[in-house]
Amino acid sequence: MTIFTTKLLTIFVVVSIVLLSACSTPANNLVHTQALGAYLKDLFESHDITLDSSDFLGPVEEPYLAFAKMLNLIPSSEQGDKEITDEIAEQISEQFLSIKDYILLDGLYGKIDMHEHYRDDGDVEEFLSAAGCLGISKVLFVPTGLGPDNEGYEQHQESLIKHIKEEFPEKIIAFCTIDEADPRAAEIFEQCLKDGADGLKLIGGHTSFYDEPLNSENMYKVYQKASEYGVPILLHGSILTIRGLKEQLEKVYSDFPEVTFIHAHYSSTIMNGIHLDECAELLDKYPNLYIDLSMGGGIKRYHGYYKLKISIFVDFLVAYQNRILFGSDIILNTAKHKDFDWLYRRMKCDIDLHQQEYYDCSFGEEENPKPGFYLDEEVLRKLYYENPRKVLGY
Numbered sequence: 273m274t275i276f277t278t279k280l281l282t283i284f285v286v287v288s289i290v291l292l293s294a295c296s297t298p299a300n301n302l303v304h305t306q307a308l309g310a311y312l313k314d315l316f317e318s319h320d321i322t323l324d325s326s327d328f329l330g331p332v333e334e335p336y337l338a339f340a341k342m343l344n345l346i347p348s349s350e351q352g353d354k355e356i357t358d359e360i361a362e363q364i365s366e367q368f369l370s371i372k373d374y375i376l377l378d379g380l381y382g383k384i385d386m387h388e389h390y391r392d393d394g395d396v397e398e399f400l401s402a403a404g405c406l407g408i409s410k411v412l413f414v415p416t417g418l419g420p421d422n423e424g425y426e427q428h429q430e431s432l433i434k435h436i437k438e439e440f441p442e443k444i445i446a447f448c449t450i451d452e453a454d455p456r457a458a459e460i461f462e463q464c465l466k467d468g469a470d471g472l473k474l475i476g477g478h479t480s481f482y483d484e485p486l487n488s489e490n491m492y493k494v495y496q497k498a499s500e501y502g503v504p505i506l507l508h509g510s511i512l513t514i515r516g517l518k519e520q521l522e523k524v525y526s527d528f529p530e531v532t533f534i535h536a537h538y539s540s541t542i543m544n545g546i547h548l549d550e551c552a553e554l555l556d557k558y559p560n561l562y563i564d565l566s567m568g569g570g571i572k573r574y575h576g577y578y579k580l581k582i583s584i585f586v587d588f589l590v591a592y593q594n595r596i597l598f599g600s601d602i603i604l605n606t607a608k609h610k611d612f613d614w615l616y617r618r619m620k621c622d623i624d625l626h627q628q629e630y631y632d633c634s635f636g637e638e639e640n641p642k643p644g645f646y647l648d649e650e651v652l653r654k655l656y657y658e659n660p661r662k663v664l665g666y
């Protein structure tokens with residue numbers, strides 16, 4: 273044997289040992305994977321949650337995947353055929369088990385919540401998980417400062433549009449806001465739209481924020497931008513408490529028929545009595561007008577009126593079912609009590625109000641059970657999904 277062949281043999285032996293040791297690595301060091309979609313199906317079905325596409329308000333290809341996204345268990349960009357490791361599966365399972373008992377199985381999944389407020393550093397992830405458990409898959413947030421000049425709104429707006437919306441592009445609908453008295457309002461609004469916003473919220477028209485007529489020359493430049501960009505405007509508009517505001521808004525609604533307006537809180541007509549006739553009059557006169565049913569901090573007042581005669585409200589909602597949106601009007605900020613449980617319970621009051629004949633709610637009026645609207649599924653589908661889509665131009 274020559275020195276050359278001895279060297280070759282040595283190299284062969286060394287390489288063989290390396291290869292053999294690699295092949296004989298114990299099996300438990302190999303990473304086991306499975307398809308995400310199949311895993312989710314097993315996970316939900318093993319907890320008696322069976323789904324098909326008819327459980328969703330909008331079209332979905334993979335119900336189990338869509339459900340997991342709604343619950344915020346996985347990012348919205350995930351695909352069902354993605355291979356996940358056991359470690360990831362474990363994380364999803366743990367997260368699911370921590371919220372399992374909160375999940376409302378009403379078969380109305382994919383609701384769109386059209387009225388919530390955001391202040392910088394509010395825990396959006398927590399909010400989306402709580403909302404997801406109630407079947408809500410999209411949430412409209414409006415950045416909101418402090419009255420009377422919407423002080424600090426720029427910071428909340430920047431954070432919402434540039435960070436939060438970017439992090440959850442499929443789940444967050446983000447509106448801009450402005451200071452109605454600021455001569456640069458139209459310019460600021462346009463820049464905000466260019467940054468990716470979906471519409472405008474006017475806080476002026478709320479008694480704590482009002483200092484500028486909403487039909488001013490300055491504001492007309494703002495509405496003109498909404499018209500150019502084809503985006504909706506949500507506004508508070510206390511027409512029963514601010515003198516002259518109703519006339520101002522009527523002028524705006526009629527001068528911008530191409531712009532969709534959402535006049536929140538039954539157009540602020542459930543105050544000092546039930547004035548739904550005034551709300552109906554506005555809806556009849558202006559086809560570009562929608563309302564929302566959000567109760568916000570006024571929840572006790574609304575409960576008081578619902579208790580008086582719920583059928584007045586139900587008849588109204590059925591009559592105007594094509595023009596109604598849902599939202600809770602929560603201000604998501606860093607207040608410690610607004611944790612998952614609080615957010616969930618507060619939003620559930622609204623869902624139960626719409627869907628139940630009687631329901632318990634620990635906010636507002638203390639007496640339980642409270643009478644609910646008990647709306648038909650057809651009406652609920654419009655309120656939760658079809659009307660928001662029309663307003664947002666989906």
Ligand SMILES: [Zn+2]
Nearest residue numbers: 387389568601
């Ligand atoms: Zn609000």
